[in-house]
Amino acid sequence: MKMKKWGVLAVSAAMVAALGLFGCSGGNDAKPADDKKAEEPKTEAPAEVTLMKDGTLTIVSSPDYPPFENLENGEIVGFEVDLFNAIADKMGLELEIVPLQFDAIIPAIAAGGQGDVGVSGFSVDPDRAKEIDFTESFYIDDQAVAVMDSSSITEDNAAEALNQADVIIAVQTGTTGETFAQENFPNATIQGYGNSTDCFAAMQSGNATAVCTNLAVVNRMLKDAYSDARVVLEIATGEEYAAVVSQDNPELTKQLNEAIKALKDDGTLEELTQKWF
Amino acid sequence: MLPAITPAIRLMPPARRALAALAALALAAAMVLSAPLSALALDTAKCTARPNGNTGSEVYGGSETRLTWEGQADADEPVAGLSITFPAGTTFSTDDARLTMLSGEKLMDRTTIDAQLASDGETFIATFDEPLPAGAYVRAEIYEVTFPTSGGEMPIKGTYTLEDGTTMPVEDITPIMVEGVSPVDQLSKALEESDWVKAWNSNKFLRLFFNPSIVVSSFPIVFQGFLMAVAIVAVAFPIAIPIGLCLSLMRMARLRLLRGIASLYVNVVRGTPLFLQIYIAFFGLPLAGIQIPSFPLGVVVLSMNSAAYLCEIFRAGIQSIPAGQTEAARSLGMNGAQTMIFVIIPQTVRRVIPTMTSEFILLYKDTSMLAAVGVMEVVMYAKTIVASTGSITPYIVAACFYLVITLPLAKVVGRLEHRLAGGRPRRKHRPGAAKPLQGTDSAGVTAYVTDALTSQPVIKNDTADAGR
Incomplete structure (x- = not known):
């Protein structure tokens, strides 16, 4: 009795899943060519822009x-x-x-x-x-690292002082600032946050020693909200x-x-x- | 194959070095004769490879990275070309490679160097269209660099050519530490190249949500987050239980002040989102000068939050015990505390266990919110992989790590509820009468038992009547 019920459940679940997959694959196969390369899928209808919403x-x-x-x-x-x-x-x-x-x-x-x-x-x-x-x-734009005014890190020692085990650098996850910090300050802890305002909030609250992000953003943040912080390192990454x-x-x-x-x-x-x- | 090639490569650098040394000597001699002395060197300022793991600063072999080399030429050296030699077994591409000259006081002015790029297998060769001004600071970025899967210290060598054609070695290039490829990554890579995975991935839906190679590569990383989440909840929940119990007793206290405090706390905590509480704790407390590391702070915030919900669960549980129980216990000579500890709470526990388990499930899921403040738990790890791979698959892996805990627990809750509702299994375990309630003996009164299913008090011991 119980076994039977489970069987029915499993079969119906499998069917629903299969239907779902077919539905999706059908919808997708129609669009890109069957080729694995997604680079040039739409050769048949060139001059048409696909927009999510018309206009x-x-x-x-x-x-x-x-x-x-x-x-x-x-x-x-x-x-x-x-x-x-x-x-x-x-x-x-x-x-x-x-x-x-x-x-x-x-x-x-x-x-x-x-x-x-x-x-x-x-x-x-x-x-x-x-x-x-x-x-x-x-x-x-370029990369920059900012610290609070109270920090002992200065423009002269920034490159070494930031690459220490007790340094926490706040970055926005998925940004080039994150990879830059990971590459150039491998000894420091690179702490990821969801958005750049949180990075600055973390630095101000002492949860992080420094923030590493794009120069234009650092400049604007320091000007508008964090007058008690300063830029210690600028790197011309030319992004x-x-x-x-x-x-x-x-x-x-x-x-x-x-x-x-x-x-x-x-x-x-x-x-x-x-x-x- | 590799061993056959290696000696050939090994032979080359010394030859080149000898040539370079010779050239340097000749040039030095010329310099001494002609004019001011110079150190004659293109000093390496830095040489790094971009991390290519899904998280962290490590550079792994077997997958692509970007090599960045920067060097400062001497004040009288007009550099006209640059070559960078990678260790054997490394591949790279001249596509996308960038050469930049940095100048200005803080090296903030960029000039792109136009150059002819070439490769002879292990050496990247750039010949500048025009020699740079003397004393230039040069940056070279080379993409699609893949170090050997074995990992280890990767020595990078370089040479540079001056305007007059002399070639000299680039000095002080620190080798790059490359991590070997783990078996998991190897499996992931093998999967990526296998035919069935390619066929599977040709479907966009399957590729985005269930990419097998990403499932494999993200599993061990997300697993670390899983351990973190379990650790957080394993500490937070036991802390939350006594706090919740105290709060519930306070809410039912006779003293108005106690009642007020408890209900204020419970209403505020339950009436605001946990997300906000986390933000306040993580960004607010440090501003107030209270520095707590993120793990204990996360535990505290979650247990404080959970305590408010548990308080209400306990209160409901305690109040659901019929008043007759208290009255009976008191009439047997127990004082208020004894009644609570030996009669009411034991009955409450059985009733609240299903709701408490649900609360545990909620709390476990809520650990995900700590990702927003940088606690490395399941969602945080998944997020970093999603950001670097552009696939949703790690989120699916993360979902599995939640389900591993929540599904069995949900099943347990269902069973417990079934039992509470007077389900059948109980009858099997019941030989004759209900179990005597523990602890009553220490109270020195007649054994007083309760049927947990119905919460109807049952006098088991007939001598109770005799005592009257």
Whole structure:
């Protein structure tokens, strides 16, 4: 009696699972070519941009990264927001911003369904490029390390003083700042946080010795909120900022690149850079 | 195959070194004759490889990394070319490689160096289109560097060419420590290349959610987080029980002040999200000058939170015991404390065990929230792998680590509830009468038993009547 019940349950569960899988695989097989390479899946329908919502460019962003994007009076503002408003204008689309934690954005864009473009101060990186496509870059930034004023670490000894076992460096998970800190300060503890504001809060509260993130962000954070902290190390990593697009959507990347190029040519990009940095 | 190649490679560097030394000598001689002295060296400022594990600072063999070398040329050296030689068995690519000149007071001004890049298998060779200004600070970044899977100390050698064609060795390159590839990673790699996995991964859904090679590679990493989560909850829950019990007794106390304090605490804690409490504790307390390491602090926050819920569970349990029990115990001469300890609480325990187990499950799941403040538990580890692989699979692995605990416990809760509701299994264990309640003897009164199923008091000992 009991055995039978279990059997029925197992069989029905298996069937539901199988149905689910078939449903998904069917939906997916239709789109990309059967090839394992996802790079150029859509050869049959070239000039068509797939957008999540018709007429709307949905960008996914982690609004904790001033001056690129952050929340001000409940609204997401920043350099990249302005830039993508201009880009959407150029493309004749409405702009919609979906907030998402930084380290979830690339997986979300790769998987699709949450947005069309990931715009959150992404540095162009060949490793990342395996999962998603980058647009043309629109800003170049460097890394920086900040500590509280009370810290004994100074500009002169920063390179060695940060690479000590008792040093905790707060970083935002999934950022180039995280890998930079891991690579260059292997002896220190690299503590990951979900967003960059938490990194600074952790440093201020003494949970971390230093914060390592992009220079423009450090400068803005110190200026706006953490006047009792200072920059001890700047490294010219020359990271190019770009937006990320799913590899299944090369046409969108192409159109975004055209729009970015047009904005570079007509001076809008320069204007926005002046405004925000 | 490898041993055959190795001697050939081993032979090369000394030859080159001899040549370089010769050239250096000649140049030195020329310099001495001509003008000011110089140290003649391209000093390495740093040489590092980017961590390529899923977490931490380690560089592993067998998977791609990026090598960054930086060096400072002497004040009178116009560098025109650079070569970097990797140890045998290392592969790399000249694609994406970047050469940058850094200048300015803090080396914050970048100039991209245009160069012809070439590779002869183990040496990366860059020939600059134009010689750099003398005394330049150069950075080279080489991508897709894969060190041998065996790991160990990887010596990196380099040479540089000056404007006049002389070639000299780059000095002081610290070798790169490369970790060997663990069996798990090897298995993961083998899976990644096997045909069935490729077929499996060609389905986007399966690749994103159930990528076999990521399941294998993330398992041991997420397992560390699992141990952490279990440790947190294993410490936090036992702490929460006595606190919760005290709170519940306070809530039922006759003293108004005690009642007030307890209900204020319970209402505030239950009325605010745990997430917020964690943030306040982790970012607020240190600001107030209280420094607590994250593990004990996480344990404290979770147990304080859980205590509030347990308080309500205990209170409900105690209040569900019929008043007749207290009255009977008191009439037998027990004082209030004795009644509570020997009569009420033992009955309560049986009733609250299912709800407590549910609370344990909740608490275990809530450990995931500590990820937000950097406690390395299940979700935190999964998150870092998701960030580096772009696959959702580690989250699925993490889910399994929660289910391993929660599913069996949920089953236990179901069984306990069944028993409490007067389920059948109880009858089998019942030889005749209910078990005597422990502890009553020490109270020096008649054995007084309770049927746990119905909570109806049963007088087992007939002498009770005789005593009247």
